[in-house]
Amino acid sequence: MSGETIISVDAMGGDKGPAPIIAGLARSARKDPSLQFLLHGDDEQLAKLLRRRRVLRERVDVRHTTNVVPMDIKPSRALRTGRDSSMWKALQSVADGEAKIAFSAGNTGAIVALAMLVLRRAPGVQRPAIAVHWPAENAEGHNVVLDMGADIRADADTLLQYSIMGAEYSRLAMGLAKPRVGLLNIGSEDMKGRQDLREAKDLLEGFVTEGNAGFEFLGFVEGNDITTDSVDVIVTDGFTGNIAMKASEGTAALIRKAMKDAFTHSILSRFGALFALGSFNRLRKRIDPRRVNGGVFLGLNGGVVKSHGGADALGHSSAIHLAAKMALDDFPARVAARLANLNSRSASQAHEATSGAGEA
Numbered sequence: 001m002s003g004e005t006i007i008s009v010d011a012m013g014g015d016k017g018p019a020p021i022i023a024g025l026a027r028s029a030r031k032d033p034s035l036q037f038l039l040h041g042d043d044e045q046l047a048k049l050l051r052r053r054r055v056l057r058e059r060v061d062v063r064h065t066t067n068v069v070p071m072d073i074k075p076s077r078a079l080r081t082g083r084d085s086s087m088w089k090a091l092q093s094v095a096d097g098e099a100k101i102a103f104s105a106g107n108t109g110a111i112v113a114l115a116m117l118v119l120r121r122a123p124g125v126q127r128p129a130i131a132v133h134w135p136a137e138n139a140e141g142h143n144v145v146l147d148m149g150a151d152i153r154a155d156a157d158t159l160l161q162y163s164i165m166g167a168e169y170s171r172l173a174m175g176l177a178k179p180r181v182g183l184l185n186i187g188s189e190d191m192k193g194r195q196d197l198r199e200a201k202d203l204l205e206g207f208v209t210e211g212n213a214g215f216e217f218l219g220f221v222e223g224n225d226i227t228t229d230s231v232d233v234i235v236t237d238g239f240t241g242n243i244a245m246k247a248s249e250g251t252a253a254l255i256r257k258a259m260k261d262a263f264t265h266s267i268l269s270r271f272g273a274l275f276a277l278g279s280f281n282r283l284r285k286r287i288d289p290r291r292v293n294g295g296v297f298l299g300l301n302g303g304v305v306k307s308h309g310g311a312d313a314l315g316h317s318s319a320i321h322l323a324a325k326m327a328l329d330d331f332p333a334r335v336a337a338r339l340a341n342l343n344s345r346s347a348s349q350a351h352e353a354t355s356g357a358g359e360a
Contacts, residue, residue, distance in 0.1 A: 013106025024316025
């Protein structure tokens with residue numbers, strides 16, 4: 001394959017099967033002629049779908065596999081039974097250097113487990129994280145929030161690493177020279193929140209003060225800061241982040257439905273809707289989660305983008321666009337360099353502590 005950007009695709013993952021995934025690939029291919037795809041899945045099903053997508057001809061390489069990781073499988077079972085699955089093969093292609101990044105809409109827990117086995121964690125990374133774009137009132141139109149569910153736990157050291165990885169990702173995704181990072185908490189005051197959050201705040205303040213962090217640390221931020229222009233990267237544990245994301249998606253859906261109901265309530269409201277149609281469409285696009293779909297796995301020796309399992313063609317296309325952007329930059333190496341700075345600092349502090357104890 002001679003394309004500039006090769007993406008390895010788990011074509012069988014997701015709630016709706018391969019049809020919306022192939023439609024999303026076609027949508028992306030029409031916009032970006034450099035994209036080519038390694039498709040992992042049942043070749044008979046994929047052949048039927050590809051026949052209707054001329055734009056994908058000569059731009060896909062189908063790798064047959066009949067094993068699929070179910071959406072309701074436990075990660076531990078996925079590790080035992082998923083070796084020959086389309087998800088495994090998509091990740092393996094990245095590990096083998098055939099593609100820069102893997103794409104899947106499959107079971108999140110299974111992807112995390114298999115990715116850590118196939119791609120391994122980057123040097124110094126304790127736990128990988130999933131970062132997403134969150135609609136916000138800034139010039140870019142979104143902030144970066146992590147973790148979205150790669151691991152429900154996060155101690156102080158892990159939150160520090162999330163901050164470093166999230167800041168580096170925001171440089172790539174948003175073009176920010178010095179991102180502003182905040183720790184999500186129930187209040188901005190120093191005494192608020194769990195002990196691990198307060199410890200993480202101290203670690204981050206120390207890391208930034210010593211220089212070479214490459215980002216500005218704002219301290220604690222609250223949930224209502226996520227959509228504002230006051231912060232660029234919001235860091236939290238996967239349990240809190242995933243609940244916040246699902247709640248915001250539900251709220252966006254409620255707003256869209258409420259506006260539709262309001263504009264169709266009566267003949268007069270329908271008439272008024274004609275004058276407000278342009279503004280309504282702009283708002284609908286602004287809060288449409290499909291347009292910011294795609295979670296990026298940070299902290300692995302290779303790129304992985306997770307699309308929403310229930311996404312349609314537009315949602316998958318948005319995630320493919322994100323994957324293509326990641327593939328054009330050696331992101332794992334950039335993260336490794338930042339973490340090396342952190343590890344060097346930690347080693348130096350440990351050496352000083354040992355030397356001091358010896359002299360004492």
